[in-house]
Amino acid sequence: MIYLLWSLPALAVIAAIGSGRLDTIRAAVLGLSIAVPVAVLTGPAAFGAAQLTRALARGLWIGATIAPYILGGLLFWQIAAHGAASPADANAPGLQAPGASPVARRRLLFFACFLIGPFAESATGFGVGMLGTVTLIRRLDIAPRPLMIFALLSQTMIPWGAMGSGTMLAAALAHIPGAELGLYAMVPVGLLMPVWLALFWRTARDAGLGVSAAECLREALWVAAGLALLAPATAWLGPESALLAAYGPLIVLRYLRDARPDRRTAWATARRAWPYVALIAVLVATRLLPALEHALQALWKIAPFDDLPAWSPFFHAGSWLVAGGIATALARRQGGRLVQEVRSACKIGRPAVLAVFLFAMMAEVLSGAGISRACAQGMFDALHRQAVLATPFLASVLGILANSGNAPNSLFMPSQIALAVQAGLSIPAVAALQHVSGTSMSLFSPVRMSMAAGLARGIGQERAVYRALLPYAACCLILLLFGAIGIVLAK
Template sequence: MIYLVWSLPALVVIGAIVSGRMGALGASMCGLAVSLVVALTTAPQGYQLVDAGLSLVRGAWIGWVVVPYIMGGLLFWQIAVRTGDAILPAATAAPEGQAARRLLFAACFLIGPFAESATGFGVGIIGTMTLVRRFGMGPVQLLAFSLLSQTMILWGAMGSGAIVAAALARTDPAVLVIHTSVLVVAFNIAWLALYWRLADRAGFKAGWRERSSEALWLGASLGLVIAATAVFGAETAMLAAYGPVIALRYLLDERPDARTLIRMARRMLPFALLIAWLAATRLIPPVEAFLADTGRMQPFEGAPAWAPFLHAGTWLIVAAVLTGLLRGRAGAFAADLGTAWKTGRLAVFSIFTFSAIAEILSGSGIATGLAGGLFHAFGGVAVVLMPLVSAVYGALANSSNAANGLFMTAQVSLATAAGLDLPAAIALQHAAALSLNMVSPVRMSIACSLAGTPGRERDAYGAMLPFALAAIAVLLGAATVVAMGWV
């Protein structure tokens, strides 16, 4: 019975979302209230009001460290890309034949993920759909290709999801992302094969030579972003890796004349300068040391530190302001800020609440107690079950933060109790939490709204079902490997 009581925070949140009467924020607030009551009355160890207060403050701190990534990314994108009708590299007229196939691949696997990495929240869907819809394809095909922009969500929103997950698991974000990237590579291999089938059915046929080229481009891009994570960290890895790749792809595919190239270079200059500065702050030791030490705060052991002058979110905000000033759009700054806040506010509040829930469940010992009960009841099979539940919940909540907030601490405790490889178990949990975000109801709704086809979500789910099943298959295989102790 006690295990059922300890499960109430997760059950309440899941039930609230499944009922359709609440979004992720409302559900998380209910879960937070229930977790406080459960922790204060039934925790397996002494847990008082002062402990609860400490957990809430600690959760708020974790959320605060992530907020600049979210708001900075949204604001920069709002100003640098949309201001002045700037667009990402692409031809202005819809190409045909092999050129169309190449642009389709770039839109789905390069440009869309790049946009998602800077902002999150499904913004990559907009970038991909803007390019793909010019081909005049059917609405369901348009929806499916646009949703493929979410394939690299591990690095979405400047890696903020990984930073939260690492804080909850008490590990380093870059280490977590590098371990999780093994599963993301497996996801992309499966998704690329399904993309080939989808593209052929949509009339963008290609032989094995073109497919091999696509596989090489994707493989090289994945290798670069993983290497960039090791060098720069999770926040700036996608910008540093995919920015140059997209530029190179544009030059090879479009072969622009000097006039077009200069015009495009001006449009993309804010991205180039931002990437160069962020790289410098990580690669030049004196600069990194000075920025890391200036104003650094870390009030909680094991929680992420906040170094405002090294924080990528800070420089995103600075870059947004400078770009607006240089383009003579200072008067629109308030409107851009309002739009960014409108887009990101629910995610900001949800990060605070889910981080607080995770800290309460961890600090009170409930997560450890639940993990012990699951291990006693199911043994190593519990390590397989937990990621599957996380995957479904992450899709329902449209957030890996939500799934990790409820299940990460329990997964850590479960892996520890079972004597399994802890980094692998943590990576499995995080990969599961984000694996089905591509087909989350929120992203489906965004795609259908942008495509002008509201009410076609069921058709979109049908088209994306193979991609979801492929992710589940990869998760099951990885969970089995971890549970059997083969890593």
């Protein structure tokens, strides 16, 4: 009975979101409202007013370190894209599709789904990757149903989306460095990539854009090259700017290879892309030059909790996103738009920021009261190390319902880490499995499906697309389960 009481906050969130009656914010408020009395009245650890205040403060601090990624990314993207074509602009020279050969059309499709889409999503999140992908391939005259699937495929690198804000939140909840968690996440992400490629190949063929096996092999090699560059970039730069730094050069190489622009066209494209190039260069410099890194961190560092991430305003990637947006506006003589763009970014990003704060506070309340550890102990006593095998299913279900990995990470990460400690399993590996299961499976979320349908003008065809996606979702779950088995056997 006590375990049912301890599970009430998570069950309430799942039921609220699954019913469709409450959005994520209201579901998070409900979960936190239930978590507080459950923790105070039934928690195995002493949890009075002082402990509650500290837990809520810890959750607020975690949210405060994540919010700049979200709001800064939105602000930068809006300013960089205003008044100049973005890298995902379908009208960019050399990327037009009318009259192109079937191979050229297919290469544009791949370019949009596996390079531009993840890059745009990494820069700002909020489905901008889907927008960039659909904008770029709309001129290919693809039917709405396959176009919806191609839009969703832009989300395959979602652990690095929104400047890695979700990964940084998961790392904070797991009390491990963000770069370490991002590096371990490469393993389950790599396991899922063949599924995404198979889905892309099947959908492209059904859409009349099939190509030879040799071209499919080249596509797989480009994806492998992206993963090969992303791994060291994550280790050296952290998940905030890793994908931008790794995929930026790939996008340039692919553009030059496919478009073969003349000097004038290449220069025009470079002028449109300079804000992104400058931002990536600055972020890489602040992470790879030790003297600069130490100087920026030393200017101002706030660390109210020893075991949680500190905040250094002059080093934080979110601060550089804001600075990059302001610099871009001033360079383009669009300073008058700054206030408007700031308000727009705050309005769009407010739900995500509130969700991060609420779920982080809920996680800290349950953890501070000892509930997360007690639940992990109970699972370990009943299932021993095999309890980790439930991780992909629990995280995936809530990730799909909540359209984000933040909810499952906040609800389950503390107990998963406690379980890993009890079972003697790799903490970063278990954390990465939990994180990738929730974030990557959110690709199948009804919210993302609705966004894809709206962008592809496929409203009413969601059910048919779900039927097409179901076998691939099952394959993803099976692969994640194999990943969990590998963690258990690796002990």
